Amino acid sequence: MEKSEKHPTGLRLYLPLILALVLVIGFLLGVKLSSNNRASVTRFLSPSHGQNELLNHLINYISISYVDSIDQQQLVEETIHALLRNLDPHSTFIPARDFQAMNDPLMGSFEGIGIEFNMILDTVVVINPIAGGPSQKAGLMPGDRIVKVGDENIAGVELPTNDVVRRLRGEKGTEITVKVLRRGVADLLPFTIVRDVIPQYSLDIAYMVDENIGYIRLNKFSATTHQEFVTAMRQLQEEGMKQLILDLRGNGGGVMDASIALADEFLSAQKLIVYTEGFNRQRQEVYSRRGGGFETQPLVILIDEWSASASEIVAGAVQDHDRGIIIGRRSFGKGLVQEQVNLADGSALRLTVARYHTPSGRSIQRPYQQGEEQYYFDLMQRMMGDAENPPQPEELGDTIQFRTSAGRIVFGGGGITPDIVVPMQSGEQFVFFNQAANKGLINRFAFNYSDRNRAALMRFANADAFVTNFTISQGILNDFLGFARAEGLSIPSQVHPESLALIRQNLKALIGRNIFGAEAFFPVLLQRDQTFTKAVDVLRQGTYRELTAGVARP
Template identity: 45%
Template sequence: MSNTRKQIFMPFLYALLVATGVFIGRNFIKAPSSGGSNPLMIYPQSSKIATLINLIDEEYVDTVDREAIEEKVIPQILKNLDPHTVYIPAKDLNKVNEELQGSFGGIGVQFTMQNDTVMVIQVIQGGPSEKVGLLPGDRIVAVDDSIIAGKNIGTDAVMKKLKGEMGTEVKVGVLRRPNKDLIDYKITRGSIAINSVEVSYMINESTGYIKVDKFAQNTYQEFLTALAKLKANNCKEVIIDFRGNSGGLLDVAIRLCNEFLPAKDLIVYTEGKAQKRLDVKANGAGTCQDTKVIVLIDEFSASASEIFAGAIQDNDRGLVIGRRSFGKGLVQQQIPLPDGSALRLTVARYHTPSGRCIQKSYENGNDDYYEDIYKRYEHGEFFNQDSIQFDDELKYTTKNGRTVYGGGGVMPDIFVPRDTTMLTDYFAKLRMNGVIYRYALEYTDNNRQQLEKYNSAETLEQYLNTQSLLSDFLRYAKDKGVEYKRDEYQTSKQLIEVELKAYIARNMIDNEGFYPIIQQLDDVLIKAIEEAGKIES
């Protein structure tokens, strides 16, 4: 576009960015015009934005892409609202909804990129790939007769090739050690579940652990399955881990919470300008009303995670342990638009049973809102509870009279700071270069036959303890360009060793192998285990 065209066109765009009102969806009605009439009066029944778009579309000196203008302008308008009201273009809608829907069409493998080649880590039990015979350790070097190995293709591009409509067929060429010839497989894509319950297992004879990654359509059923598994092993206390869980579907959080609360206990209430207060209470049908419960949260636990944690805390039903949560107390409704796009519009605020709205401030704009996490870190909040300032005007009380605060996240009953005592520059370089992960992957690949003899985290770790992992790893790390530093290595030694074993276990038996080993480094979980036997139901 020439400078002259920019000078003509840009004032219209600036007007669009600052205008308010209806942004799409109106039928643009052109009024009859008479000679010499003001062009700004051509569309008297339209909003200012609709008028401007119509003027540009019909009167501007050059042809413009009306849809492209709308796609750019809509997000700018929404920036004047809260950070969680967002526009989702039609091309992105399926991808955005996929995680909440809980499934997608695919071949059923977990993979990683090793030396510019797709390496299968896990084959999903009962999935399309297992049915045709794919195995962990296989290299997928071709898809539909197109070579993908050695082409510097990214993970997203590989996913795009392997995913597709259920019932469609994809051909993959597989290299399997020690064979040198490709094995061709035709795989019919099926429904692949996106698990939101990452793992559940018994930590000790009476305490169970469930890690929930998100609140999707299938989360409640997965959660009930996990609970049943733990109860079958005589679980008396359950630790529910929502750390890193950014939320999801509100009704799913309510259903999970209902499992733990007696009849008529308030779970949450919502209220907005166009929505009257709506109280949601437990119905008394929960299966875990007598099960002791601990909830783990951190600075990345948001929305639905905070609803659950706030309900447990305000009803004095159990303990919340960790660090202050994110602070998202806004409810979005997804509204489909005519062209296949969607608007996620904030329609209400949710409040915990004590009356807290835990939404943090967003009055200084979106950038400041999301940078709040970094400010908390710099302020020392991750390491010292005393650094957090509470507003007495936002003081509330739980069912039993304990003081809790609103105004930005759920503050845990027991604060556990981040542990940085084992972090060193040497370890940071190992992690930054992915050396620990890559070594674990290669070790697994080279020793798969031996490792397959062990089907639990406990037995696999016992075997790995007999191997010279660390000395071999140090040579590997040096070969990858990370210079050995003795003092820093000694400081980080436990951290390195546990992560090596946990990643190897994950490569072999997925999260059931990873989490029981990595918990040795998890101060928040260790504290929760200590407290599990002390809680009164």
């Protein structure tokens, strides 16, 4: 356990701020107040009120006495945010107005109209109505532009995406009227939609890479994640899956219980999955149970710098028990456990109460003592730097070296370091692609092409037929370059072949998603994904057993 001085109490953290406020207020008021008021100020600042009430009294006094008008709610919220920033980067306060939007992803559902949309040229464009959802039942179609919600115009008015979401979401059973512009129809079309519960899936896609290898990608850990995974896993097993690639890249975590249930699918009975411990929380250990659905077959987990928290619990347990191979880039390094307390006004506090440790004893939390800004700046530096060169034991120091069940060296102190590191691609060959992608040109061109050619593209029988048979011809590529030039992007006389190949791939993937959804998006996008192809090679070439047999990490 960490020594107590490394876990200062809330009072010790808050006291400098509180005392500074008290001194400033005392000095300024002491000059101006009459003798009649001075006695009440003395009582207000008296220790007899107790340290626990001091901050509340300060805020109240500022609200009723400050020279200018004060928004007390804003003052309270900003004070809470300031106090939490002095604790750690992951303790947060959620105002009541934001609670539902913050909590829905963890619950696995929300109440609304059920569409996937993009903001294109300041207009809400329907990518796909969710199957069986209210919008599909009402008749909305891919490519529809939502121009009005009720009598309010939401197109071309630079409305932030969050504000659009707030207008479209609402309680189950309530009605909303939208007017949409549809290609080929002159007038706006009105639709009345009855809001309903909309599932918010954790699983992006599950499909067979070949006759043996299955692929599952999870975007978060919510209340429904485990069941989604089990359903997908069983379906792939029925299709012949004997090896699994689990993609947790970009998965920032979520519900801890969901990660424990997922890890339990891969481990035999009575294996330690994770333990938590805090200054005010006793050590709690969680072990696997019987009946995991994928306990012995080859397993590869993909991670990157945005794989955090619950993702790291799964990757850490699998790595420490030599149950599978971790491939990719070092993970985020969030080893802090938050406990949510719902408050009377509808707001909530997510307070860090413990650190979690992998089975070998690793706490993979990155240092955060230098403040939040430095915390995230260090992550950016690491992405561009040491991801290309995995740390060696002599560089990290003996204190954060650990060993797996089979004796392999693994590291703590800053995320899960993969067994096989695949560095981030960078270089001059990617400059043009990055410029086009960052300006949103690839996405916009793909949508416009899909919208103009929807009928022709729908002639493909399904997503598999699209992935196999559709190609980005030279003519389509030339049209894209002309579009990019018209949008102000400078086109070099010789565009590097790597950039052109990535543009072709992304155009095809995005067109496929616009027409057929994720089933025509990820299989295309993964074709040139070096981390994914490395995982496939490890499984196909027979090196998997060697890497899990306790040999030293390469």
